[in-house]
Amino acid sequence: MSQQTVHSQRAAAGYLARARGRLSIEATRALFRKPLAVKTALPLISFTFDDFPRSAFLEAGSMLRRYGALGTYYVSLSLMGKQSHMGPMFQTEDLKELVHLGHELGCHTFGHCHSWSTPPDVYERAIVENQAALRDVLHGASFQTFSYPFSAPRLAVKQVAGRHFLCCRGGGLRDDRYFSRHSGGGQTFNSGITDLNLLCAFFLEKSRDNPEAVKSLIDQNARARGWLIFATHDVCGAPSPYGCTPDFFEQVVQWALESGARILPVVEAVEVLRASQPK
Numbered sequence: 001m002s003q004q005t006v007h008s009q010r011a012a013a014g015y016l017a018r019a020r021g022r023l024s025i026e027a028t029r030a031l032f033r034k035p036l037a038v039k040t041a042l043p044l045i046s047f048t049f050d051d052f053p054r055s056a057f058l059e060a061g062s063m064l065r066r067y068g069a070l071g072t073y074y075v076s077l078s079l080m081g082k083q084s085h086m087g088p089m090f091q092t093e094d095l096k097e098l099v100h101l102g103h104e105l106g107c108h109t110f111g112h113c114h115s116w117s118t119p120p121d122v123y124e125r126a127i128v129e130n131q132a133a134l135r136d137v138l139h140g141a142s143f144q145t146f147s148y149p150f151s152a153p154r155l156a157v158k159q160v161a162g163r164h165f166l167c168c169r170g171g172g173l174r175d176d177r178y179f180s181r182h183s184g185g186g187q188t189f190n191s192g193i194t195d196l197n198l199l200c201a202f203f204l205e206k207s208r209d210n211p212e213a214v215k216s217l218i219d220q221n222a223r224a225r226g227w228l229i230f231a232t233h234d235v236c237g238a239p240s241p242y243g244c245t246p247d248f249f250e251q252v253v254q255w256a257l258e259s260g261a262r263i264l265p266v267v268e269a270v271e272v273l274r275a276s277q278p279k
């Protein structure tokens with residue numbers, strides 16, 4: 001086989017793989033939807049944290065409360081008490097205190113499963129395991145909301161998660177470059193008819209060196225009277241690549257309030273939107 005034939009076969013295989021990926025992502029976006037009209041008198045903004053590092057609660061959670069606001073914490077209970085590259089993770093007491101203060105807990109699978117590459121039956125077991133682990137720590141507690149770890153979900157995973165929760169927030173730390181740019185799955189706000197099984201979210205760390213981009217999105221959300229869901233991980237003086245500093249976070253909270261938005265945990269925001277559905 002000539003060198004040229006090998007090259008063109010490799011190019012064709014790459015093209016086909018990319019095309020399959022695009023089709024899978026389009027299918028995820030288009031199918032197993034739970035539509036919700038985002039139509040509200042005031043724009044909405046939610047602050048969410050994934051995994052989660054203690055600093056998200058101790059720093060960012062305290063800051064939100066100083067501004068009269070509450071956040072949503074998507075927890076993987078297998079990470080409880082662990083050390084990580086994002087600093088120490090939450091402890092049992094943090095979960096109790098957080099709920100006591102009025103913040104919201106969401107599910108993020110027990111073992112922090114990859115949302116594209118994990119088989120759907122394994123993924124579902126990880127959801128059920130996380131629910132059981134939560135009940136062990138907080139009797140009677142249950143998750144109503146979910147966020148997809150690592151990436152946008154493949155279709156079968158979206159179907160599974162959609163069965164368990166009122167709403168599911170998009171993921172997309174590393175693997176969703178196509179998804180973000182082309183499918184509205186990430187780095188934007190929810191407006192028009194959104195999908196409760198795959199809510200758009202904006203990861204703050206991706207714009208921590210460009211705060212003006214965040215300000216601009218907050219203003220766009222206000223004009224559209226949309227629902228902007230922020231996400232991040234650690235909030236500390238020397239953040240990991242997946243977090244931001246307290247100063248940056250505080251600036252975003254201030255801009256959010258100045259825009260006239262109501263800052264609400266995710267499930268409360270869904271309830272507000274459901275109450276104002278067009279009759």
Ligand SMILES: [Zn+2]
Nearest residue numbers: 050051149150
């Ligand atoms: Zn995560």
